[in-house]
Amino acid sequence: MEMSLKALDYESLNENVKNCQYAVRGELYLRASELQKEGKKIIFTNVGNPHALGQKPLTFPRQVVALCQAPFLLDDPNIGMIFPADAIARAKHYLSLTSGGLGAYSDSRGLPGVRKEVAEFIERRDGYPSDPELIFLTDGASKGVMQILNCVIRSQKDGILVPVPQYPLYSATISLLGGTLVPYYLEESENWGLDVNNLRQSVAQARSQGITVRAMVIINPGNPTGQCLSEANLREILRFCCDERLVLLGDEVYQQNIYQDERPFISSKKVLMDMRAPISKEVQLISFHTVSKGYWGECGQRGGYFEMTNIPPRTVEEIYKVASIALSPNVSAQIFMGLMVSPPKPGDISHDQFVRESKGILESLRRRARMMTDGFNSCKNVVCNFTEGAMYSFPQIKLPSKAIEAAKQAGKVPDVFYCLKLLEATGISTVPGSGFGQKEGVFHLRTTILPAEEEMPEIMDSFKKFNDEFMSQYGD
Numbered sequence: 205m206e207m208s209l210k211a212l213d214y215e216s217l218n219e220n221v222k223n224c225q226y227a228v229r230g231e232l233y234l235r236a237s238e239l240q241k242e243g244k245k246i247i248f249t250n251v252g253n254p255h256a257l258g259q260k261p262l263t264f265p266r267q268v269v270a271l272c273q274a275p276f277l278l279d280d281p282n283i284g285m286i287f288p289a290d291a292i293a294r295a296k297h298y299l300s301l302t303s304g305g306l307g308a309y310s311d312s313r314g315l316p317g318v319r320k321e322v323a324e325f326i327e328r329r330d331g332y333p334s335d336p337e338l339i340f341l342t343d344g345a346s347k348g349v350m351q352i353l354n355c356v357i358r359s360q361k362d363g364i365l366v367p368v369p370q371y372p373l374y375s376a377t378i379s380l381l382g383g384t385l386v387p388y389y390l391e392e393s394e395n396w397g398l399d400v401n402n403l404r405q406s407v408a409q410a411r412s413q414g415i416t417v418r419a420m421v422i423i424n425p426g427n428p429t430g431q432c433l434s435e436a437n438l439r440e441i442l443r444f445c446c447d448e449r450l451v452l453l454g455d456e457v458y459q460q461n462i463y464q465d466e467r468p469f470i471s472s473k474k475v476l477m478d479m480r481a482p483i484s485k486e487v488q489l490i491s492f493h494t495v496s497k498g499y500w501g502e503c504g505q506r507g508g509y510f511e512m513t514n515i516p517p518r519t520v521e522e523i524y525k526v527a528s529i530a531l532s533p534n535v536s537a538q539i540f541m542g543l544m545v546s547p548p549k550p551g552d553i554s555h556d557q558f559v560r561e562s563k564g565i566l567e568s569l570r571r572r573a574r575m576m577t578d579g580f581n582s583c584k585n586v587v588c589n590f591t592e593g594a595m596y597s598f599p600q601i602k603l604p605s606k607a608i609e610a611a612k613q614a615g616k617v618p619d620v621f622y623c624l625k626l627l628e629a630t631g632i633s634t635v636p637g638s639g640f641g642q643k644e645g646v647f648h649l650r651t652t653i654l655p656a657e658e659e660m661p662e663i664m665d666s667f668k669k670f671n672d673e674f675m676s677q678y679g680d
């Protein structure tokens with residue numbers, strides 16, 4: 205039988221490929237796409253994809269990259285009538301950094317000039333030195349995460365501590381690489397707080413099963429849970445990683461998306477440096493960022509970076525070697541990254557417009573976070589922590605036993621059953637909590653807070669109508 209199979213026949217595929225799952229574009233998304241083809245109006249709140257939900261791109265970065273993509277425009281004598289002088293100057297600057305414009309490969313770590321801008325941004329943000337040689341630009345944060353996990357995971361015996369609920373990039377990549385996900389549960393009743401005792405229990409449990417725990421992932425602010433880690437919590441985590449000799453993967457892609465003042469974003473790098481030696485020289489830390497989130501939302505550009513802290517030079521060389529296999533990160537995305545970490549400054553022609561646009565987006569996201577949380581909390585059998593940061597709302601749906609039984613009869617996981625009913629009734633496309641991991645017998649769904657602000661009341665009313673009817677239909 206084996207002889208008759210071809211390499212890409214399903215039966216003979218790499219088992220790790222078949223085993224990995226990625227719920228953000230899973231069953232609900234596929235069903236929503238089918239319904240859309242049938243003409244039903246769908247509100248795709250399943251993906252943190254701001255421009256797909258109507259968010260306008262920031263003007264200045266698009267002006268600069270447009271000129272970089274079409275440098276012949278710079279020769280037009282009227283160009284100053286169409287583009288501001290600072291955009292023209294920045295375009296010329298970035299083109300001078302490339303080895304032949306946006307069509308040429310860059311260094312596999314990214315353009316040195318942009319990596320320098322990223323290092324300067326990190327220094328301004330944290331108040332500590334950052335070395336451009338320890339910053340690699342990537343095709344979105346996703347690729348950076350995959351590169352690092354690929355270095356860490358040697359076999360199924362290698363475990364990675366991942367928060368539950370988690371963003372399934374982690375579970376899917378660990379599965380694809382043949383490693384073992386070691387869950388640590390966030391406490392919903394503590395506003396998705398992270399209890400270090402849970403970490404210790406998870407590590408002890410994994411070790412008792414012969415797993416070598418090698419790294420720990422934190423997502424700060426959290427996806428799907430939206431919590432912002434406190435400085436004290438970050439110190440505990442770094443101390444834990446030092447004691448257990450774990451690499452810390454600090455996923456900080458939502459660092460601009462903060463909707464409350466009690467817990468502003470503080471980077472893992474800053475907290476680590478504040479702790480001073482020996483720990484600040486001990487803990488191996490990889491920090492990730494992207495142009496996909498924040499008030500940029502430039503998901504489709506595929507721009508990201510990771511910064512390496514306390515990583516041995518030979519390891520950096522190995523990571524560089526593997527990055528070289530893919531030749532070059534997306535060059536136009538690198539320019540978006542450079543612009544994100546070095547936006548127009550006070551006094552620049554484009555500064556006021558840039559601040560007006562970005563402030564407007566962030567303030568609207570903050571209002572939408574509040575509207576969505578309050579909307580969910582007004583519904584029967586629904587409780588929802590406030591979205592402190594990131595782009596998602598993750599309400600708990602207290603499903604009646606009859607609904608759980610009906611789901612079982614339908615061969616569906618309970619929150620998939622609920623989300624499918626929601627989709628069919630309202631066109632609201634969400635991701636079931638089971639796609640992110642959750643405690644046994646507790647059910648959630650994830651939406652984004654991205655639908656247009658003016659549409660939010662109608663969406664929440666539509667959700668409330670569906671939910672309260674559902675709870676009456678299946679009520680105990």
Ligand SMILES: Cc1ncc(COP(=O)(O)O)c(CN[C@@H]2CONC2=O)c1O
Pocket residue numbers: 228250251252253343344345346347371373423427455457493494495496503507508
């Ligand atoms: C925590 C986290 N890390 C990394 C990424 C990947 O970002 P890049 O675009 O830079 O690769 C995402 C994207 N969030 C997905 C995309 O939309 N909805 C989500 O949950 C994310 O939520």
